[in-house]
Amino acid sequence: MKMGFRWYGDGNDTVALDDIRQIPGVTTIVWSLHHKQAGQVWTEDEIAEQIARIEDLTPDHHARGVTKTLRADVVESVNVHESIKLGKTVLGLDRDTAIDNYRTTIARLGRAGVRVVCYNFMPVFDWLRTDMFHPLPDGSTALYYEKAIVDQMTPESLIASMNLDDGGLTLPGWEPERLASFQELKDAYVGVTREDMYANYQYFLDAVIPVCEEYDVKLGVHPDDPAFDIFGWPRVVSRKADLARVLSLNPSPHHGLTLCLGSFGSNPDSDPVDAVTTFMDRIHFSHVRNIKHYPNGDFTEVAHRANEGSIDTVGIMRAYAAAGYTGYIRPDHGRHLWDENRGNTPRPGYGLYDRALGVQYLLGCWDTATYQA
Template identity: 85%
Template sequence: MKMGFRWYGDGNDTVSLDDIRQIPGVETIVWSLHHKQAGEVWTEEEIAAEIAKIENLTEEHRARGITKTFKADVVESVNVHESIKLGKTVLGLDRDTAIENYKLCIERLGRAGVKVICYNFMPVFDWLRTDMFHPLPDGSTALFYEKAIVDELTPESLIASMNLDDGGMTLPGWEPERLASFQELKEAYVGVTREDMYANYKYFLDAVIPVCEEFDVKLGVHPDDPAFDIFGWPRVVSRKEDLARVLSLNESPYNGLTLCLGSFGSNPDSDPVDAVKTFMDRIHFSHVRNIKHFENGDFIEVGHRACEGSIDTTGIMKAYAEAGYEGYVRPDHGRHLWDENRGNTPRPGYGLYDRALGIQYLLGVWDAYRYER
């Protein structure tokens, strides 16, 4: 298993590479070119510059005796354009052109040494919460989903509330460029069914997987977040049977999962440990986090320890350890702790401290069960 940490880049993250360097066990930086919009081609120069920033040490580092380096094996995400999901021209781009652009990104990332690309196939919104900094009993804050609010909101009012509650940072999946085109997207999805989505999904996979195989880049789809339909739009990567169907759309081992256990577990009917065991050989990347469910349908993100919430994070890491998992893992969303709640406001869910604590918990469980084998 290779432990990673998601980083949004210089000037776009309150966490630095030097901060991450001091977290024991982190080998890989999970990165992206966050200024690129879905459907755009990533240039070789942009890719090389970001990888060099992640993997290389400066003379100043060497003068301080720093030798720890990172790999840049995992990209999260190369976003899928809505024309691909819809199977028709939308937002000024047709499906086949968008796919050709995606194939070129895969090729260039593969040539640069990237091993896994995370992506999602969610319609319109990539993820949804109602409060970015909801208080927990210990004084920390975390991402929170309140069902009653979502049931009452329209997509338009949700967009307005997200804009007001973003902590001053642009949120991936809620970029201004995407939100500006919301009305066109809303109209484009009228009448689109789950079967339509699966047909368009297969068309995409059949086109891009041969490129993945040629350049040795695995694709890992992220489950829907939350893992149930919202606003009537069909979500097709929510349940266990959905994951199985996506994998069956193209049987290549390069078509796999980014199994985010928090997103998958946001549906209380799902069993994250069972999903890990079932799909182990197709999980290329995994996010491990914990959430706490409430009887009214709300959920909040909590510390990574299994006893903190409703996700059996210990059972998840035990399953990975007993299988000798060799893929990539990262802690997912963490609470906002200490000075992060006193002015050093991080990107919601992506502070330093709780993710660092989470890594130590996950690695501790991993080590304990690995040594028992």
């Protein structure tokens, strides 16, 4: 198992690479080019520059005796353009051109040494919460989903509510460029069914997976977040049966899952441990986090420790350890702790401290299951 940590880039993250380097057990930086919009080609120079920033030690590192290096093996995400999901021209781009651009980017990432690319196939919104800094009983804050609010909202009112102060940081999935074209997207999805989405998904995979195989890049789809339909748009990567169907669309071992257990587990009917054991051989990357469900349909992010919430993080790590999992894992959405609630405001869910604590908890579970003196 390879432990990773998501980083949004210099000037776009309150967490520095040197902070991540000091978290025991972390070997891989999960990165992206966050200034690139879905459908755009990533240039070789941009890719090389970011990988060098992650992997190279500077003269200052050497002067301080720093020798630990980090890898840039995992990209999260190369976003799928809406024309691919819809199977028609939208936002000024046709499906085949968008797919050709995706193929080019995958080839360039593979040549640069990237081994796994995460993406999602969600219509319009990549994720949804109603409160970015919801207070928890211990004084920390966390992402929160309140069902009653969403039930009363329109997509337009949701967008208005997401115009929060981002401190100059990007908010992936809620980019201004995407939201500016919302009405066109809303109109384009009228009448689109789940079967339409699966057919368009297979068309995408059949075009892209041969490039993944040629350049040894494993493509891992992220479950819908939350894992149920919203605003009537069909979400096709939500439940266990959806994951099985998605995997059946293309048999290549380079087509697989980024199994985010918090997103998958946001549907209280799902069993995250069962999903891990069922799909183990197709899980290329995994996000392990905890959430707490409430009877009224609300849920909140909580600490990674199993007894803090509704997700059996211990059982998840035991299942990975028992299978000898060799893929990538990272802690996911952490609470905001200490100075992060007093002015050093991170991107929602992506502070330093609780994710670092999460790494240690997950590694403790792994070590308990695997360590031999």
